Amino acid sequence: MLLIPCPYCGERAENEFSYGGEAHKPRPEVPEEISDATWADYVFLQKNTKGTYYERWIHSHGCRRWFNLVRDTLTHEIHGAYRMGEAPPKVDEKTYV
Amino acid sequence: MPEATEPLTAASPLAAVWEPGEHGRIGPQGPGVTFTERRDLTLASFQARRAGVEALAGAASENLGLALPGPNDSTAGDGLSLIWVGLDRWLAVAADTNGPALLQRLGEALGETAAVADQSHGEYVLQLEGPQVRDVLMRATPVDVHPTAFPVGRVVSTVMNHTSVQLWRTQAERYLVVVHRGFARDLFKFLTTMSRDVGYRLP
Ligand SMILES: [Zn+2]
Numbered sequence: 629m630l631l632i633p634c635p636y637c638g639e640r641a642e643n644e645f646s647y648g649g650e651a652h653k654p655r656p657e658v659p660e661e662i663s664d665a666t667w668a669d670y671v672f673l674q675k676n677t678k679g680t681y682y683e684r685w686i687h688s689h690g691c692r693r694w695f696n697l698v699r700d701t702l703t704h705e706i707h708g709a710y711r712m713g714e715a716p717p718k719v720d721e722k723t724y725v
Numbered sequence: 726m727p728e729a730t731e732p733l734t735a736a737s738p739l740a741a742v743w744e745p746g747e748h749g750r751i752g753p754q755g756p757g758v759t760f761t762e763r764r765d766l767t768l769a770s771f772q773a774r775r776a777g778v779e780a781l782a783g784a785a786s787e788n789l790g791l792a793l794p795g796p797n798d799s800t801a802g803d804g805l806s807l808i809w810v811g812l813d814r815w816l817a818v819a820a821d822t823n824g825p826a827l828l829q830r831l832g833e834a835l836g837e838t839a840a841v842a843d844q845s846h847g848e849y850v851l852q853l854e855g856p857q858v859r860d861v862l863m864r865a866t867p868v869d870v871h872p873t874a875f876p877v878g879r880v881v882s883t884v885m886n887h888t889s890v891q892l893w894r895t896q897a898e899r900y901l902v903v904v905h906r907g908f909a910r911d912l913f914k915f916l917t918t919m920s921r922d923v924g925y926r927l928p
Contacts, residue, residue, distance in 0.1 A: 629867070636812060637796055637881070641867030644884050689884035691796070691811040 630699075633709045636691045648684030650674040651696045652716075678702055679723035682716055685709075737762055738849055738909040745928060749921035757857030757923025760916070763850035763901060766818055767827045771839040773813040781813075781838040788834035799880045799893060805830075808880045808893055816844070816891070816903070849909040853916065854899040857923040862900065864919045866892060886915040 630642040656662050656670055675681070681701045686694045698707040698716055702724050708717040737743070739762065747756055773781045782793040791802045793815065799808040804820045805827075819827045824843050831841045853861060862870045868883045869875060880893035888911065891903040904912050917925060 640883070643867060689889045690882045692882075693812060 630704060630706065632685065632697065633706065634687045634690060634693075635695050635709050635711045636693055637687060640687070640690060644687060644689040645685050646688040648686055648694065650676075651682040651684045676701075677723060678725075680707070680719055680721040735764070737764065738906050739913050742910060742913065743927055747924060747926050748917065749924045751924035754856065755924070756855060756926040758853050758855035758861050758920050759926040759928065760913075760920075761852040761854065761928060763852050765822060766820060766845075766850055767822055767824050768844040768848050768850070768903070769817045769819075769824075769827050769831055769841055770810070770844050771815055771817060771831060771835060771841045774838055774840055776838050778813050781835060784835045784838045789830075794880075797879055797881050799878050801878070808891065810880075810882055810891060816848075818850075847906055848903055849906045851902045851904065851909065851913060851916070852899065853902065854896075855923075855925075856898060858898055858900060860923055861916065861920045861925075862892070865916055868892060885912060888912055 631639050632642055632645055633639045634645075653670070653674075656666065659667060678701055681699055683697055683699060684694060685697050686692065695709055695711055696714075696716065697709045698719050699705070700707070700722065707719045710716055743762075749756075771781075778793070785791055785793050785807070789802065789805065789807075791800045791805065791807050794800045794807055794809045796809055799806055801807075806818045808816045808818065810816050817827065817831055819830075821827075822845075824845050828841060828843055831839070835841065859870055862868075865885050866883055868881055875881075875894055877894050877897060880891055882889065882891055884890070885892075885902070888904060888908045890912070891901075893901045893903065895901055902912070902916070
């Protein structure tokens with residue numbers, strides 16, 4: 629089980645949280661003016677990096693806040709958590725093949 | 726039209742499953758944990774309004790004589806405790822069953838700085854107390870309940886058996902679990918199952 633450092637509550641067990649997918653994914657400004665393919669890209673496609681990944685989590689059984697996490701999706705190493713709107717921590721990014 | 730039959734009376738959500746006595750494996754020292762329904766408390770939630778948390782904190786300390794607790798913390802005064810339940814949200818717990826009095830007290834004390842709502846009907850408080858209460862909690866929650874990590878006064882919003890709860894340590898061997906009333910019976914069955922090994926008492 630992951631120990632996730634909620635920026636508001638501190639370190640808690642993974643089963644208090646829910647996953648929100650890729651972070652920093654800009655929502656198209658005017659959805660009705662883009663093609664279905666571009667919208668589908670936004671809704672369904674994620675980078676799904678094998679390595680350093682910036683992702684959203686919500687502390688659903690705790691403070692009920694969304695925040696961002698930097699995690700290595702292969703090793704599960706957690707590089708840090710930061711609040712919505714804050715800049716991510718500087719991380720030595722890795723990708724594996 | 727038929728006349729209204731009987732006046733509404735307060736009922737415990739555990740009435741059908743509460744069997745007074747000692748259960749599970751009772752050792753020579755007696756039950757490891759005793760469950761108590763804390764229906765002697767009144768709960769109200771409050772949240773900062775537009776004026777912000779600082780204005781609310783000022784009103785609380787000036788008019789209630791209580792500091793607004795920070796994350797995972799509580800403050801206690803004369804018959805009234807405040808517990809942190811989330812960002813800019815708190816729960817006030819009064820040691821009596823007079824809901825209107827608590828709402829009036831909070832309303833007068835906090836005024837325009839907070840939105841206050843009675844939660845006594847919606848929340849249920851179960852007390853676990855005894856020499857082996859920590860063994861039970863270690864099975865029931867992923868939260869670290871070691872005394873160095875979970876001192877008296879600490880309160881966390883966490884999960885037990887897929888249910889959101891507030892777990893609050895009010896004394897060395899006493900913890901209160903605040904849970905939505907509709908989940909109380911399920912959580913009670915879960916916690917008593919977790920307690921069979923240390924033996925438990927229902928007064
Ligand atoms: Zn949190």
